[in-house]
Amino acid sequence: MLSRVAKRAFSSTVANPYKVTVLGAGGGIGQPLSLLLKLNHKVTDLRLYDLKGAKGVATDLSHIPTNSVVKGFTPEEPDGLNNALKDTDMVLIPAGVPRKPGMTRDDLFAINASIVRDLAAATAESAPNAAILVISNPVNSTVPIVAQVLKNKGVYNPKKLFGVTTLDSIRAARFISEVENTDPTQERVNVIGGHSGITIIPLISQTNHKLMSDDKRHELIHRIQFGGDEVVKAKNGAGSATLSMAHAGAKFANAVLSGFKGERDVIEPSFVDSPLFKSEGIEFFASPVTLGPDGIEKIHPIGELSSEEEEMLQKCKETLKKNIEKGVNFVASK
Ligand SMILES: NC(=O)c1ccc[n+]([C@@H]2O[C@H](COP(=O)([O-])OP(=O)(O)OC[C@H]3O[C@@H](n4cnc5c(N)ncnc54)[C@H](O)[C@@H]3O)[C@@H](O)[C@H]2O)c1
Numbered sequence: 001m002l003s004r005v006a007k008r009a010f011s012s013t014v015a016n017p018y019k020v021t022v023l024g025a026g027g028g029i030g031q032p033l034s035l036l037l038k039l040n041h042k043v044t045d046l047r048l049y050d051l052k053g054a055k056g057v058a059t060d061l062s063h064i065p066t067n068s069v070v071k072g073f074t075p076e077e078p079d080g081l082n083n084a085l086k087d088t089d090m091v092l093i094p095a096g097v098p099r100k101p102g103m104t105r106d107d108l109f110a111i112n113a114s115i116v117r118d119l120a121a122a123t124a125e126s127a128p129n130a131a132i133l134v135i136s137n138p139v140n141s142t143v144p145i146v147a148q149v150l151k152n153k154g155v156y157n158p159k160k161l162f163g164v165t166t167l168d169s170i171r172a173a174r175f176i177s178e179v180e181n182t183d184p185t186q187e188r189v190n191v192i193g194g195h196s197g198i199t200i201i202p203l204i205s206q207t208n209h210k211l212m213s214d215d216k217r218h219e220l221i222h223r224i225q226f227g228g229d230e231v232v233k234a235k236n237g238a239g240s241a242t243l244s245m246a247h248a249g250a251k252f253a254n255a256v257l258s259g260f261k262g263e264r265d266v267i268e269p270s271f272v273d274s275p276l277f278k279s280e281g282i283e284f285f286a287s288p289v290t291l292g293p294d295g296i297e298k299i300h301p302i303g304e305l306s307s308e309e310e311e312m313l314q315k316c317k318e319t320l321k322k323n324i325e326k327g328v329n330f331v332a333s334k
């Protein structure tokens with residue numbers, strides 16, 4: 001028999017029965033991300049799909065006594081992908097290849113663009129109302145690819161499409177704490193723009209550390225912008241960030257589900273269909289967004305920038321515009 005406390009915990013979980021699907025669940029990010037989602041009490045139905053390994057990961061996770069059912073799906077089963085997606089509330093996409101040393105994220109476009117396009121098409125068919133969280137790189141182009149696929153299928157909802165840029169803000173919090181000798185759990189840095197090199201703009205002028213020396217600040221900004229390279233180099237050919245990314249992805253997924261649940265003031269940065277620079281032809285931009293029951297409730301303005309940050313923003317916009325057009329044209333040209 002369940003104790004009264006256990007009954008209360010169980011019924012509050014069941015009152016928020018979110019179905020969540022991970023596409024690419026057998027990979028370096030997919031596995032720890034799926035573990036963190038299995039531990040999230042807002043998730044009651046977890047579906048894992050990959051070209052290989054999803055069944056094993058699902059069976060392994062299914063032994064953890066949390067209130068969710070986890071199931072693996074493969075492309076070999078009839079309708080494996082569609083069953084993984086059917087009526088799900090949220091789809092996370094870490095499917096695709098990671099970088100090796102010497103590569104840029106844009107170099108991944110040649111392989112990942114078609115993977116993301118096809119998974120977006122399946123999501124449009126089987127879960128047209130789901131929130132879609134894109135992790136696969138290059139995020140600056142894969143998010144516009146998903147948007148274009150959904151538009152072509154008549155099911156595009158800009159409030160529910162997210163490029164996951166959380167890793168940039170958690171890196172910024174960690175790195176600034178190392179420089180300033182502060183508690184990393186208390187640091188918040190707004191990181192805007194996109195998710196690659198110079199398109200990543202940490203707004204140090206909006207933190208409590210604006211009086212940092214120029215040298216220190218330049219070094220910090222560079223480390224935040226190129227933090228991904230640090231991991232790629234250290235892994236030496238065995239891929240890119242997986243564990244910090246799984247944490248970042250799970251954090252962002254939890255924020256989206258908290259918004260669905262109606263929690264107030266849930267704010268996270270994300271690369272989204274944004275009005276901020278549309279007049280300049282930039283359709284997507286990362287900035288803090290408030291999440292609510294229908295997805296994005298509010299896209300926050302970027303606030304006041306230093307002259308240095310203004311300069312970074314100009315350079316970011318040039319690259320971002322090209323990255324976005326590349327994604328849109330890829331789908332439009334098929
Ligand atoms: N947004 C971010 O901040 C961020 C951070 C780190 C990595 N990434 C990106 O995430 C992606 C995955 O990285 P990883 O380290 O997990 O790579 P990985 O190679 O370890 O895993 C990728 C998984 O995707 C699967 N896959 C490939 N094509 C698929 C398809 N059509 N359907 C389903 N599954 C498919 C593979 O079988 C593999 O298991 C890369 O593109 C990487 O650049 C993004």
Ligand SMILES: O=C(O)C[C@H](O)C(=O)O
Nearest residue numbers: 099105137228229240241
């Ligand atoms: O650097 C990469 O290629 C992976 C990811 O985008 C990251 O920022 O770690």
